[in-house]
Amino acid sequence: MSYLLKRIAFYIFTAWAAITINFFVPRLIPGDPVQALISKERGQLNADAVHSLYVLFGLDKQQPLWQQYLDYWGQLLHGDLGLSFTFFPSPVSEVISSSLPWTLALVGITTVCSFLLGTGLGVLAGWRRGSWVDLVLPVTTFLSSVPYFWFGLIMIELLAGPDSIFPSSGGYDPGVTPGWDIDFIGSAVQHSLLPALTILISSMSGWILSMRNMMVTVSSEDYITVAHAKGLSDRRVMLGYAARNALLPNVSGFALSLGLIVGGTLLVEIVFSYPGVGFQLFQAVGAKDYPLMQGIFLIITLSVLAANFIADLAYLVLDPRTRKEG
Amino acid sequence: MAISTVDLQAAAGEAAPSPRPAKRQKFRFISNGKTLAGLIILGFYVLLAIFGPILSPYDPDARGSDLISPPTSAHWFGTTHLGQDIFSQVLSGARGVVYVGLLAGVVATVLAVIIGVSSGYLANSGGEALSALSNVFLVIPALPLIIIVASILPSVSNTVIGLVIGLTSWAWGARVLRAQTLSLRGRDYVDAAKATGESTWRIIFFELLPNLTAVIASGFVGTVIFAVLSEITLAFIGVSDPTDWNWGTILFWAQSQQALAQGAWWWFVPAGLAIAILGTALSLLNFGIDEIVNPRLRSAGRIKGKTVRMRIGFTPVLGKDNR
Amino acid sequence: MIEPLIEIKSLNVDYGLGDEAVHAVRDVTLTLHRGEVLGLAGESGSGKSTLAYGMTRLLPPPGVVAGGEVIYHDPERGPYDVLSLTNSELREFRWAETSIVFQGAMNSLNPVHRIGSQLTDAIKAHDPRGSRQAREARARELLNLVGIPGDRMESYPHQLSGGMRQRVMIGMALALEPKVVIMDEPTTALDVVMQRQILGELVQLRERLGFSVLFITHDLSLLVEFSDRIAIMYGGRIVEQAPAKQIYTDSLHPYSAGLLGSFPALRGPKRELTGIPGSPPDLRAMPTGCAFHPRCPKSFEPCAQEIPVLGVPDAPGGSDRTVACWLHPVR
Numbered sequence: 005m006s007y008l009l010k011r012i013a014f015y016i017f018t019a020w021a022a023i024t025i026n027f028f029v030p031r032l033i034p035g036d037p038v039q040a041l042i043s044k045e046r047g048q049l050n051a052d053a054v055h056s057l058y059v060l061f062g063l064d065k066q067q068p069l070w071q072q073y074l075d076y077w078g079q080l081l082h083g084d085l086g087l088s089f090t091f092f093p094s095p096v097s098e099v100i101s102s103s104l105p106w107t108l109a110l111v112g113i114t115t116v117c118s119f120l121l122g123t124g125l126g127v128l129a130g131w132r133r134g135s136w137v138d139l140v141l142p143v144t145t146f147l148s149s150v151p152y153f154w155f156g157l158i159m160i161e162l163l164a165g166p167d168s169i170f171p172s173s174g175g176y177d178p179g180v181t182p183g184w185d186i187d188f189i190g191s192a193v194q195h196s197l198l199p200a201l202t203i204l205i206s207s208m209s210g211w212i213l214s215m216r217n218m219m220v221t222v223s224s225e226d227y228i229t230v231a232h233a234k235g236l237s238d239r240r241v242m243l244g245y246a247a248r249n250a251l252l253p254n255v256s257g258f259a260l261s262l263g264l265i266v267g268g269t270l271l272v273e274i275v276f277s278y279p280g281v282g283f284q285l286f287q288a289v290g291a292k293d294y295p296l297m298q299g300i301f302l303i304i305t306l307s308v309l310a311a312n313f314i315a316d317l318a319y320l321v322l323d324p325r326t327r328k329e330g
Numbered sequence: 331m332a333i334s335t336v337d338l339q340a341a342a343g344e345a346a347p348s349p350r351p352a353k354r355q356k357f358r359f360i361s362n363g364k365t366l367a368g369l370i371i372l373g374f375y376v377l378l379a380i381f382g383p384i385l386s387p388y389d390p391d392a393r394g395s396d397l398i399s400p401p402t403s404a405h406w407f408g409t410t411h412l413g414q415d416i417f418s419q420v421l422s423g424a425r426g427v428v429y430v431g432l433l434a435g436v437v438a439t440v441l442a443v444i445i446g447v448s449s450g451y452l453a454n455s456g457g458e459a460l461s462a463l464s465n466v467f468l469v470i471p472a473l474p475l476i477i478i479v480a481s482i483l484p485s486v487s488n489t490v491i492g493l494v495i496g497l498t499s500w501a502w503g504a505r506v507l508r509a510q511t512l513s514l515r516g517r518d519y520v521d522a523a524k525a526t527g528e529s530t531w532r533i534i535f536f537e538l539l540p541n542l543t544a545v546i547a548s549g550f551v552g553t554v555i556f557a558v559l560s561e562i563t564l565a566f567i568g569v570s571d572p573t574d575w576n577w578g579t580i581l582f583w584a585q586s587q588q589a590l591a592q593g594a595w596w597w598f599v600p601a602g603l604a605i606a607i608l609g610t611a612l613s614l615l616n617f618g619i620d621e622i623v624n625p626r627l628r629s630a631g632r633i634k635g636k637t638v639r640m641r642i643g644f645t646p647v648l649g650k651d652n653r
Numbered sequence: 654m655i656e657p658l659i660e661i662k663s664l665n666v667d668y669g670l671g672d673e674a675v676h677a678v679r680d681v682t683l684t685l686h687r688g689e690v691l692g693l694a695g696e697s698g699s700g701k702s703t704l705a706y707g708m709t710r711l712l713p714p715p716g717v718v719a720g721g722e723v724i725y726h727d728p729e730r731g732p733y734d735v736l737s738l739t740n741s742e743l744r745e746f747r748w749a750e751t752s753i754v755f756q757g758a759m760n761s762l763n764p765v766h767r768i769g770s771q772l773t774d775a776i777k778a779h780d781p782r783g784s785r786q787a788r789e790a791r792a793r794e795l796l797n798l799v800g801i802p803g804d805r806m807e808s809y810p811h812q813l814s815g816g817m818r819q820r821v822m823i824g825m826a827l828a829l830e831p832k833v834v835i836m837d838e839p840t841t842a843l844d845v846v847m848q849r850q851i852l853g854e855l856v857q858l859r860e861r862l863g864f865s866v867l868f869i870t871h872d873l874s875l876l877v878e879f880s881d882r883i884a885i886m887y888g889g890r891i892v893e894q895a896p897a898k899q900i901y902t903d904s905l906h907p908y909s910a911g912l913l914g915s916f917p918a919l920r921g922p923k924r925e926l927t928g929i930p931g932s933p934p935d936l937r938a939m940p941t942g943c944a945f946h947p948r949c950p951k952s953f954e955p956c957a958q959e960i961p962v963l964g965v966p967d968a969p970g971g972s973d974r975t976v977a978c979w980l981h982p983v984r
């Protein structure tokens with residue numbers, strides 16, 4: 005279990021580091037963009053809101069740094085991320101909690117699906133290496149180099165249209181009211197098809213390629229030769245030996261590149277005006293809504309950490325060598 | 331973005347099939363088809379970066395009378411809502427993209443080498459701390475961080491964007507280099523150098539680094555891919571050097587002017603293709619390097635025009651059909 | 654006892670294709686008889702492993718079998734050429750008739766599967782209808798056979814010591830009671846005491862179960878002790894082949910003599926330790942004539958000109974030995 009404890013300690017440390025970075029970034033950078041915004045909105049902000057923005061962005065220059073840091077933490081622990089300027093006067097935490105489920109559903113599900121599908125196809129491509137399957141590789145190389153959001157534009161151009169079943173924007177039909185009923189869920193699923201397909205195709209290619217190469221690498225290990233020498237069936241050697249072992253590095257690669265992937269997939273939301281965190285980040289950047297930007301960064305980081313932790317658990321289950329410690 | 335096998339194995343904490351002691355591998359580098367194709371395309375982009383702004387037929391900012399015109403002989407890639415020539419914008423945009431990619435790649439690679447190699451070579455708490463630092467930077471999602479930093483800065487130029495990207499994306503390379511250094515550290519020739527009393531720095535520069543060239547190169551190429559995509563993404567959401575064009579800026583205007591709804595495919599297709607081909611070239615380069623470092627990936631051979639399928643577990647028998 | 658079991662006939666194995674091919678095994682002809690331990694010795698790089706992997710078609714790319722036959726004398730089905738089997742026939746043949754203990758036995762076990770499942774999957778592949786209990790009982794029996802407690806079935810390879818892993822591999826090789834067990838330096842990674850202990854047990858098992866062994870090593874002293882017959886390999890060719898005693902007492906090929914000279918005498922009068930000057934040949938640039946002549950203390954004119962053929966020598970010592978050397982013209 006000491007492996008698990010070490011990982012948990014690491015994630016706590018990383019969460020702390022991310023929050024601390026969030027604390028320092030606005031303080032290190034010259035100019036007070038937030039100050040300017042506050043002055044502009046002066047009339048509409050109440051004293052509490054102004055104070056919380058002061059604490060978040062270090063505008064209170066009289067306080068010593070450590071005092072600022074403590075106040076900052078105190079405020080975060082109360083869930084107070086300040087007020088959003090774009091969605092004035094909603095608090096940032098409220099804004100994010102309305103968009104987060106959309107992103108978790110879209111990006112979460114498609115990322116996992118793309119990893120599973122890509123890995124599966126990569127197993128076949130690696131095992132049938134040297135056959136016609138290799139012809140797929142140039143296509144996947146190209147697809148994995150395309151920016152996700154641009155691919156989204158192409159998908160809209162090609163597949164969406166007045167008489168297509170794929171809506172090109174939004175998270176659900178404006179006609180239905182959000183709620184847990186068939187109409188709404190059906191509409192939400194329909195709206196997520198095209199963005200999901202976009203993310204799936206462009207991120208899957210990378211997994212196909214890396215799993216294929218891992219299969220090829222693992223295939224020349226001694227234990228694979230032994231498996232062949234034992235006369236095991238092709239399927240058994242491919243799945244039980246080669247793929248099973250090639251999966252290990254791919255899972256840790258998945259964990260480590262989650263940060264990169266999530267960054268890219270969020271952009272897809274922009275193209276589809278999907279009501280998730282990525283689209284909000286886009287709006288926040290356009291409106292220079294710093295509290296919202298910082299809040300989104302924190303939430304994304306924490307979600308990625310959580311996802312990383314789950315991937316770690318999967319690794320723990322998959323590799324008996326990590327289980328032995330402790 | 332596909333991850334190379336060396337990186338994956340390093341990610342899993344396994345010693346990757348590590349590069350053999352430094353032999354001159356220059357010629358193999360060129361003789362690998364993938365690397366060669368990648369280098370040729372890349373060379374074309376570098377030429378574009380140097381000469382693109384000179385070659386462009388119009389001033390990319392200049393407005394014209396043809397608004398949102400599809401490709402014509404006067405405007406090869408059509409025009410924007412202000413009548414600007416998109417072909418000229420694409421040509422002028424190359425410089426910024428290549429510049430930012432290279433700058434970020436160099437900054438990140440230098441940091442990755444310094445942090446990765448020393449954390450691998452110094453077997454003390456300092457090394458552990460550096461390794462923890464790179465792991466932290468690895469799991470923090472870089473793109474949102476870059477967006478925040480870049481949009482809080484009072485003014486952004488291409489140099490600033492390149493620096494921000496470089497400073498936030500060294501961690502992957504550092505981790506891979508650390509794993510490779512750890513596996514090299516125990517090798518005979520390093521021990522021999524230590525025994526003869528060579529200084530740590532001499533060992534790092536003359537014994538370790540030459541054997542890490544391929545891994546460093548692959549990390550550099552990977553960072554350039556990431557940097558190019560990040561820069562384009564930043565520009566696409568509106569964070570870019572206001573005085574300069576890049577392909578993300580073109581896409582930004584295309585998106586904000588509803589190019590899609592107007593059916594103006596020429597507005598976003600060329601810029602995106604330019605990015606995708608650049609990305610493909612860089613990926614090809616990286617696969618080539620991966621094949622050099624990891625010989626198991628090299629493909630099947632040919633004999634007298636006939637391919638003999640090399641299959642693990644069933645060695646081909648020439649002249650016999652074993653299916 | 655003199656019945657042949659596997660006859661290797663002019664086997665050629667290359668690495669690579671066409672002009673780039675490296676000929677690692679050249680024109681090897683060798684017979685393994687029923688119930689015997691045949692030792693295969695030679696310096697590192699002489700092609701011993703390539704021969705073993707080539708004859709079973711297990712050689713990884715870029716290995717290619719360039720020609721020859723491997724005739725297996727099946728007691729039930731009569732002789733057939735292993736190299737002509739289809740892939741599915743070969744799969745059935747493997748492990749049931751010929752099993753292998755590999756050189757890198759340390760890495761021969763899959764790190765993510767339990768020992769038990771790696772033992773039983775071989776049994777299952779060849780007898781899909783057998784019950785699970787029967788397979789597990791058999792696996793336990795195999796572990797006991799090689800001196801490992803049955804509860805190690807649940808262990809993962811990293812939980813075993815090197816010697817135990819080696820024993821597991823040997824037990825695994827015996828799972829289907831094959832007629833032939835090929836052992837490629839099965840004990841090099843172990844200490845000397847462990848080496849002899851495992852080999853001693855192996856010879857006993859052989860007497861009980863009656864399989865033949867092709868035993869590969871560069872340590873000739875082990876072979877002299879444990880094998881019935883010895884074949885010596887140099888530069889991809891067999892240069893001498895004779896009963897173990899004869900190799901030890903009067904080897905004909907200067908290379909065999911050189912190999913013998915590189916370890917201390919087991920018993921009897923002390924010999925002078927000489928070793929062989931020079932280094933093994935580069936397969937890409939083989940010397941003309943006999944590959945050994947540049948290092949041979951006794952070489953004379955024909956050696957550099959023509960390759961000597963392997964045949965029964967015109968010398969005292971009986972007809973069950975062969976040698977390829979110009980000093981001993983073929984009868």
Ligand SMILES: Nc1ncnc2c1ncn2[C@@H]1O[C@H](COP(=O)(O)OP(=O)(O)OP(=O)(O)O)[C@@H](O)[C@H]1O
Pocket residue numbers: 668675677695696697698699700701702703704714715716756870871936
């Ligand atoms: N992939 C390869 N490509 C080219 N040549 C190879 C390859 N693998 C092995 N060889 C060459 O084939 C020859 C025979 O190798 P082999 O492994 O059969 O030797 P060996 O007798 O088993 O040696 P050892 O005692 O070290 O195991 C060697 O000279 C080696 O250099």
Ligand SMILES: [Mg+2]
Pocket residue numbers: 701702703756837838
């Ligand atoms: Mg060998």
